[in-house]
Amino acid sequence: MTTNKREDILLAALNLFTERGFDATTVPMIADTAKVGAGTIYRYFDNKEVLLNSLFQECVVQFFQTITQGFPESGTVRQQFHHIFFQTIHFAKGNREAFSFIDSHLNPRLLDDRSLKSFEVGMDFIRHFLVQGQQQGIISSLPPNALISIFYGALVKLFETIRAEVLEETDELLAGVEECCWNAIRVH
């Protein structure tokens, strides 16, 4: 058997942290879910916080990689927005929990500087896109952080709602939501 226990532990932690939050998740819970002994977790991670930070960074890197790869540098602002939106959905589909996990655990109390930085670097990419769009007079001139709050906040809550199964994820729905978010941030 060639199972990777480190991966098993990270996956179990991702599911539990997303569902219950870091503080309500116990190490034995993670061990049970990953089907390893509690002590095994400490062979791979110094402590529970290090586990959280490792997981967070892996998720953030994967997420922003998905968004930045193949970004249409020379496309229209609308095309660029579509890329970001579509790739975010793509990521969320393949990594059901990761997107919610990133947002719900983005907290200076829990994360170390390296984790916080890795998220900020990714966000800089989005901010840069928004500023470019503003310079072309296509995107509303609110502060970039406000625009991010609007469409990123909307997406986070949308996937939360889908995960809670009070809303069904269909292609039509997601296309509709993209249109809504674009209308929210573009100049009219």
Added chain:
Amino acid sequence: MTTNKREDILLAALNLFTERGFDATTVPMIADTAKVGAGTIYRYFDNKEVLLNSLFQECVVQFFQTITQGFPESGTVRQQFHHIFFQTIHFAKGNREAFSFIDSHLNPRLLDDRSLKSFEVGMDFIRHFLVQGQQQGIISSLPPNALISIFYGALVKLFETIRAEVLEETDELLAGVEECCWNAIRVH
């Protein structure tokens, strides 16, 4: 002295729960912040969970009261949206933490049925407004829960960002965000 210890405890809990979350907040922490003995908390609340639920319900009632009071039943859909949006801001200004607290603790693992129900009842009011707007052909025909995810999610994230002090709350900003959210959910 005629200070109300129950209020002191609820206020301390609100601040700590909002900042750290329910699970990372200890009862002695709440006692210290409220400047009461740990035992005193148990004179007013059976246990920590009852305290959470009492707080949650008080916040939810106050929030939806703010929104429903003076709602322009016979106004235009745009005016009604303005009312909801403006009153939400009004509430958030007077109760800095309550809005974030409600959203971050809306969780079946923590709340009892009564608390969950009180939130759902409030949300029904918003859903009813959206359906009315859809029937008049003014609001986008996405599922109401999707529309709520969009503009409620945006607002939650916006106030979270303001609370984190990476965005300054000004009247212009809030007016701009209202316009964005309206553009997000209206038919074009």
Added chain:
DNA sequence: GTAAACGGAATGAATATTCATTCCTATCTT
């Protein structure tokens, strides 16, 4: 003076972490 309210140390349950031991697997020996 007395009954209720209060405070905070004491208690016991739950939790993160450690560590002595077992289990595998790969290498070495004959």
Added chain:
DNA sequence: AAGATAGGAATGAATATTCATTCCGTTTAC
């Protein structure tokens, strides 16, 4: 080739710590 041996990985019971809750002596209000 078969058995012996070493070394790293894994385990889960034991330990140390943290936390919700209780209890009781003290203070306050009337």
